[in-house]
Amino acid sequence: MESESKSKPSSYAQAGVDIHKAESFLTRLKVSARRDGHRRLWRGSGGYASVYPIQGDSAVALSTDGVGTKLLLAIEQDRYDTIGIDLVAMCVNDLLCVGATPSVFLDYYAMGALDERVSDLLMEGIIEGCDRASMLLVGGETAEMPDLYDKGHFDLAGFAVGTVKRDSLITGDELKGGERIIGVSSTGIHSNGLSLARKLIKEDSPLRAEMLTPTAIYTKPVVRIFSEYPGIIKGLAHITGGGWTNITRPKEALGYVIDKHLPVPEIFKHLGTTIEIEEMYKTFNMGVGLCVMADAEEVEHIISIFKACDFEAMEIGEVTADGPALIIRNAPGAEGEIFIHTKAT
Amino acid sequence: MESESKSKPSSYAQAGVDIHKAESFLTRLKVSARRDGHRRLWRGSGGYASVYPIQGDSAVALSTDGVGTKLLLAIEQDRYDTIGIDLVAMCVNDLLCVGATPSVFLDYYAMGALDERVSDLLMEGIIEGCDRASMLLVGGETAEMPDLYDKGHFDLAGFAVGTVKRDSLITGDELKGGERIIGVSSTGIHSNGLSLARKLIKEDSPLRAEMLTPTAIYTKPVVRIFSEYPGIIKGLAHITGGGWTNITRPKEALGYVIDKHLPVPEIFKHLGTTIEIEEMYKTFNMGVGLCVMADAEEVEHIISIFKACDFEAMEIGEVTADGPALIIRNAPGAEGEIFIHTKAT
Numbered sequence: 001m002e003s004e005s006k007s008k009p010s011s012y013a014q015a016g017v018d019i020h021k022a023e024s025f026l027t028r029l030k031v032s033a034r035r036d037g038h039r040r041l042w043r044g045s046g047g048y049a050s051v052y053p054i055q056g057d058s059a060v061a062l063s064t065d066g067v068g069t070k071l072l073l074a075i076e077q078d079r080y081d082t083i084g085i086d087l088v089a090m091c092v093n094d095l096l097c098v099g100a101t102p103s104v105f106l107d108y109y110a111m112g113a114l115d116e117r118v119s120d121l122l123m124e125g126i127i128e129g130c131d132r133a134s135m136l137l138v139g140g141e142t143a144e145m146p147d148l149y150d151k152g153h154f155d156l157a158g159f160a161v162g163t164v165k166r167d168s169l170i171t172g173d174e175l176k177g178g179e180r181i182i183g184v185s186s187t188g189i190h191s192n193g194l195s196l197a198r199k200l201i202k203e204d205s206p207l208r209a210e211m212l213t214p215t216a217i218y219t220k221p222v223v224r225i226f227s228e229y230p231g232i233i234k235g236l237a238h239i240t241g242g243g244w245t246n247i248t249r250p251k252e253a254l255g256y257v258i259d260k261h262l263p264v265p266e267i268f269k270h271l272g273t274t275i276e277i278e279e280m281y282k283t284f285n286m287g288v289g290l291c292v293m294a295d296a297e298e299v300e301h302i303i304s305i306f307k308a309c310d311f312e313a314m315e316i317g318e319v320t321a322d323g324p325a326l327i328i329r330n331a332p333g334a335e336g337e338i339f340i341h342t343k344a345t
Numbered sequence: 346m347e348s349e350s351k352s353k354p355s356s357y358a359q360a361g362v363d364i365h366k367a368e369s370f371l372t373r374l375k376v377s378a379r380r381d382g383h384r385r386l387w388r389g390s391g392g393y394a395s396v397y398p399i400q401g402d403s404a405v406a407l408s409t410d411g412v413g414t415k416l417l418l419a420i421e422q423d424r425y426d427t428i429g430i431d432l433v434a435m436c437v438n439d440l441l442c443v444g445a446t447p448s449v450f451l452d453y454y455a456m457g458a459l460d461e462r463v464s465d466l467l468m469e470g471i472i473e474g475c476d477r478a479s480m481l482l483v484g485g486e487t488a489e490m491p492d493l494y495d496k497g498h499f500d501l502a503g504f505a506v507g508t509v510k511r512d513s514l515i516t517g518d519e520l521k522g523g524e525r526i527i528g529v530s531s532t533g534i535h536s537n538g539l540s541l542a543r544k545l546i547k548e549d550s551p552l553r554a555e556m557l558t559p560t561a562i563y564t565k566p567v568v569r570i571f572s573e574y575p576g577i578i579k580g581l582a583h584i585t586g587g588g589w590t591n592i593t594r595p596k597e598a599l600g601y602v603i604d605k606h607l608p609v610p611e612i613f614k615h616l617g618t619t620i621e622i623e624e625m626y627k628t629f630n631m632g633v634g635l636c637v638m639a640d641a642e643e644v645e646h647i648i649s650i651f652k653a654c655d656f657e658a659m660e661i662g663e664v665t666a667d668g669p670a671l672i673i674r675n676a677p678g679a680e681g682e683i684f685i686h687t688k689a690t
Contacts, residue, residue, distance in 0.1 A: 108502035157453035
């Protein structure tokens with residue numbers, strides 16, 4: 001139940017984004033797109049990335065994403081050099097979640113009229129993002145559409161490709177309950193929940209600039225774990241649209257109990273003064289950009305590699321056989337337990 | 346030199362699209378994106394598609410594109426079921442040009458607010474396009490951005506992946522001069538030059554509806570040639586943005602002389618009353634959606650396969666060693682010879 005507010009939206013739906021309508025659209029789409037050939041895929045389109053076999057035990061993993069209305073913040077602040085990092089981050093963090101090693105990236109960039117300063121800065125960000133993500137920018141499309149985009153407006157979409165061997169694929173199937181959940185720090189709000197946050201944080205607030213901090217890219221530590229400790233990761237969850245409900249994506253039938261917490265960035269505390277705590281966790285990353293699931297004896301290795309790559313990481317909870325559910329205990333600022341009944345698909 | 350017109354644009358630039366600015370942006374981008382790793386690519390980002398090796402002699406070919414302002418025509422005519430076919434076509438026809446067999450597709454779909462009727466029809470088109478292109482739709486992103494897109498507006502980007510073996514790659518390097526050029530019919534204006542055409546063809550003209558005819562998808566005949574006559578295609582050119590200058594893309598240092606012509610669709614005759622003939626050929630497909638280059642003795646095989654797949658196809662000219670140039674002789678409605686000095690890159 002959401003409380004009504006005349007002046008400020010207190011949920012994503014009130015900010016003009018109808019997640020339920022989008023979900024029912026995606027369900028219909030999945031049915032109508034289904035073909036026999038989909039059986040060839042090692043991972044279907046429901047997960048973080050699709051995995052398509054190429055030869056023998058080699059496959060490519062594919063993901064696409066945009067940066068949502070974070071780009072309106074870039075326009076408002078006349079700051080174009082980092083939003084490309086977000087674009088790459090949103091795509092590449094999804095790829096990692098199926099066990100893929102990122103390799104190449106393509107972008108789609110559409111605008112009203114090409115402004116050379118703006119487009120050079122945008123591309124600088126995409127290239128920086130690719131460097132951070134260990135990917136090559138190998139193609140793209142630049143489209144001028146004067147009658148579709150207002151002057152100064154633009155959109156960006158990214159396509160990321162990674163490679164994965166059959167026995168390195170992370171499917172989540174191995175999760176049984178009993179595995180530990182490691183939370184890895186985000187760099188702030190990342191690239192989701194911005195339609196709502198933009199409406200709640202005033203234009204003169206110092207948090208407004210902070211909202212543009214680029215999304216963390218987890219390639220380096222994750223690929224290092226893939227190579228130094230192959231097979232120890234049993235589930236990976238990129239915390240993006242849908243907030244912490246993403247934690248359950250590796251295997252939705254299970255339970256996920258979170259009872260320890262990384263520091264919650266200031267921006268979420270501020271947003272929490274208007275938005276109900278459950279809605280906060282269902283919308284934002286709350287300081288956790290990635291969750292890694294592994295057996296207890298591997299936790300230390302995993303944490304040490306994230307720390308060596310300048311991320312904060314700690315054990316924050318446990319996978320249980322009692323699902324489908326996401327249970328958040330001892331959440332900063334929340335009383336009691338937050339129980340989110342997630343669906344099993 | 347372009348003639349000035351106060352009322353109607355007679356070139357792409359006057360329609361608000363600055364191709365030279367876009368080209369100089371892309372040149373700067375290519376330089377700044379360059380990394381050592383790009384040497385691994387079998388085909389770089391300058392061509393129709395990038396080719397990235399996966400294992401042994403297997404690689405993936407990657408392309409991305411949008412439909413440009415053709416989607417504004419779809420909105421204007423409240424006809425949403427075919428623009429997705431254009432999206433797939435623009436991507437997949439590029440993939441074919443490097444010798445790849447199309448396999449999977451992802452879409453990015455952004456809009457102001459999700460309208461269930463419109464989005465279902467758009468996806469119907471994308472799925473129909475994938476069926477025609479022999480691809481599976483394996484993923485996508487749907488983004489609601491109420492503050493970026495006007496009510497009823499949306500954008501679409503596509504990402505296509507194909508597979509190619511090293512010895513099936515079409516690089517254009519084998520072209521020496523002397524090869525024949527086969528022109529394959531388009532289905533009309535396809536998805537380029539629409540910003541200009543929309544301004545020249547009145548809203549009450551019957552040609553307005555015709556402009557929405559979906560772009561031809563050449564997968565079936567081209568893949569059939571790949572499999573029945575491997576190696577005979579030495580160059581493939583998808584005639585898209587830049588019109589017939591695309592004919593020279595397989596190997597820009599050479600000359601390309603066109604002296605026979607497929608029928609020119611009515612829409613181009615109409616546009617030709619306002620636009621100079623050279624500008625027409627530099628902007629539109631003029632009835633030729635794809636050019637195939639092969640030795641004289643293979644022409645008949647190639648034409649027969651296109652005809653079996655319901656395309657018109659005929660020998661329209663020849664590759665010569667005298668380049669870089671595109672020479673168009675006996676063009677319907679043009680006097681003398683059109684000489685387009687193309688750049689060698």
